[in-house]
């Protein structure tokens with residue numbers, strides 16, 4: 001039959017050569033690359049801490065509040081601990097805290113989102129729960145949880161996870177609800193897909209995009225929350241160093257010994273700034 | 289009556305109001321520079337309406353934006369000139385000079401008024417700001433002018449306080465036009481101003497543009513992909529292809545005796561109401577050139593049946609073929625290219641027992657804070673094996689709700705939907721969706737997409753599924769090797785073929801096409817309609833073909849159902865319904881379909 005020949009579609013144009021992964025594309029921009037370098041540098045300093053200093057972060061020399069020197073690049077603190085070492089290990093503590101807290105929060109938020117899209121009743125409950133968490137100022141929440149669990153690293157992790165969960169939950173819920181109405185999802189239903197297949201095979205792979213961006217945002221918020229909690233003394237417990245607790249210790253000596261505060265503040269700022277650059281770059285990539 | 293003689297255009301055409309010469313535009317993209325406009329020549333006289341037609345991607349919108357220097361940041365003009373009044377070159381003009389030109393001399397209207405209107409401001413504020421930007425009078429004068437403008441476009445002045453979302457699509461487009469006209473520009477550039485609108489509303493907006501042109505002498509550059517609109521409204525037409533104008537001339541001449549093979553092809557692809565029902569549409573095989581790659585010779589050469597060797601190496605320029613028309617082709621045809629009307633392959637339906645019966649179905653949507661909408665009221669229809677039932681109606685008439693009720697996405701409030709066969713619903717009824725870009729999961733390969741219904745319904749072994757996918761891809765006219773590719777590599781028409789393959793996978797007995805060809809260019813639309821007709825004939829499918837374009841629906845359907853506000857107002861054999869419509873609404877729909885045959889020519893034929 002000639003008809004079939006006439007309607008034959010042309011063979012498809014060659015696929016474009018560029019990298020098509022939206023995350024990769026977002027990261028390969030000036031903003032993304034800067035973010036990667038800054039964050040990479042901070043992470044590297046934290047990971048390589050034992051190689052970059054010969055002092056243990058809790059080792060007390062007999063010289064308090066020394067000015068920077070070859071021996072102590074950032075000087076020493078009020079009880080003679082090497083600040084360079086404390087900042088490096090402080091980064092390490094922060095890394096451990098945020099890298100365990102944020103995924104925990106993300107997981108909790110996403111699970112709640114899944115519960116919430118499954119039934120209208122659960123949705124009402126979960127949304128109220130998120131409202132309650134978001135209504136608390138972060139530090140009040142921190143104080144409350146500390147009152148229950150006691151101060152310490154694990155408390156910081158729990159607080160951060162609780163603070164971050166609603167952002168992930170709301171975002172995933174919104175994305176699922178919107179993707180559920182798109183034509184490709186309707187097509188899957190018409191094709192006979194049940195709710196589970198629809199969600200896992202079709203909707204989640206598409207709805208998860210904004211979560212990656214949110215992870216970068218949440219990591220930077222987590223660094224700040226850790227700093228704030230340790231600063232007011234309900235965070236990581238001394239003598240263990242964290243960026244927030246070093247800043248806290250430096251406050252008494254801002255006048256006579258400003259270098260004390262500069263190390264941890266630079267580390268926090270660089271980390272937060274770098275993560276925000278990454279978040280923006282990823283966001284651009286996903287939205288294209 | 290003749291169309292062209294008594295136009296003011298002819299009288300004052302000595303110096304064109306706006307003239308582009310060798311205009312070139314390049315976009316920076318991830319794939320390198322895209323040469324979207326590659327040397328466009330156009331001129332527009334005062335009081336004239338010039339139509340620009342061409343497939344999507346041919347550079348129509350880019351040309352329009354470049355004329356007013358309003359390209360997005362990724363685009364830049366790399367050559368040529370745009371002369372206003374024959375002396376001011378807008379390409380070289382300073383940004384300050386342009387600000388005085390935009391709005392004041394050149395007004396723009398776009399396809400989607402919602403993206404150009406500010407949703408947070410009342411219509412009054414927006415008109416007021418447009419007027420103030422060009423220093424128009426004091427508050428009172430601006431107020432009076434705003435009311436005058438609204439009334440000019442047919443909106444009661446009292447609606448000045450409304451926000452854009454409080455207006456219907458057609459009304460918003462009128463507001464857009466009022467805004468564009470605020471400072472009495474001499475040129476109005478309208479890019480697909482009616483594409484998103486229903487035929488009857490479209491007719492009103494076009495009538496409005498026509499009136500403005502006649503009464504205010506505004507020159508209108510009308511971009512459209514609808515040949516019928518050009519035939520009925522424009523004085524002259526420019527046909528674009530691959531970033532160039534390939535043919536330009538008076539409408540009556542170009543549409544009745546196209547010299548360029550592409551123009552002739554486009555005209556053949558347009559479904560018409562004046563050919564016998566079941567006439568095969570002629571698509572233009574092949575795809576438009578990729579403008580990110582260098583184009584050697586005539587951009588149309590790989591799709592052109594008249595191509596000669598020279599076409600592949602040398603680019604033809606626009607050259608006069610008659611006193612008034614110019615064509616860019618090495619071998620322009622010299623006479624009107626009549627083409628034989630070929631019937632579509634149709635099989636007679638088997639009217640013994642229906643495959644699908646819809647009886648008394650009603651559906652009302654209720655959402656908080658809004659009045660309930662009765663999308664369907666007491667709808668009855670039957671569909672027999674091997675039959676194509678067309679469903680037409682304007683937007684909001686309930687077409688999609690009907691389709692979705694049948695496939696089980698919506699649950700009807702009342703009534704029964706019966707599908708013959710014992711299997712699951714998803715085994716018997718499948719659907720092809722409207723949006724070629726949204727209806728395929730971007731994260732799945734084409735093979736997985738087509739196989740998805742098989743997986744979901746546990747049909748066949750993995751090996752059998754794989755074989756079935758390859759067979760289906762071949763069947764819808766795609767290379768089976770595309771199974772491992774992702775949807776993003778395909779054009780709109782190819783994506784619709786993938787959607788059709790997916791729908792055919794479980795071998796359904798009923799196929800529902802909800803506006804499945806509406807988003808496609810006519811040349812591609814013709815190919816997809818033909819494919820559906822063939823599949824129907826070969827597989828004995830029952831087809832429910834939903835569209836708002838009566839001409840397309842008639843070309844494929846045995847019977848047609850007309851929906852209005854959720855009710856069936858008329859149903860009958862396709863030919864009868866078109867020839868002798870009974871319901872006034874059907875008559876209005878038919879009258880609103882613009883015919884691609886210029887009025888002058890129809891008059892001549894009738895004489």
Ligand SMILES: Nc1ncnc2c1ncn2[C@@H]1O[C@H](COP(=O)(O)OP(=O)(O)O)[C@@H](O)[C@H]1O
Pocket residue numbers: 315316317322323324342343344345346347348349350351360362363579
């Ligand atoms: N912002 C943009 N960035 C890159 N390429 C673009 C952009 N806008 C349009 N193009 C390209 O320019 C060409 C012409 O497009 P367009 O002017 O929109 O055509 P039309 O209006 O005829 O559909 C196409 O190849 C299109 O992909």
Ligand code: SF4
Pocket residue numbers: 548549550586587588589590592593594595596599604616617618619620
């Ligand atoms: S120049 Fe050649 S390829 Fe181009 S349209 Fe004319 S005949 Fe066809």
Ligand SMILES: [Mg+2]
Pocket residue numbers: 345348349480
């Ligand atoms: Mg366009």
